[in-house]
Amino acid sequence: MPRPTSTLSDTARFALVTHIEELKAELSSLSCPRERRETQAQLKAAQAAIDLHSTEA
Secondary structure, eight states, X not given: OOOEEESSOXXXXXXXXXXXXXXXXXXXXXXXXXXXXXXXXXXXXHHHHHHHHEEEO
């Protein structure tokens, strides 16, 4: 199976992965519907950024 490669630097990828984990943790504790929607949108955008820069080698 080919290893995924990324056009992101290791530091940028680490920052995005960390941000995603923080957003997931925050999402689990939110009860306000507006804040949940905003955090879900941020999470979706961060995941899309990783997907955009990740390719199959």
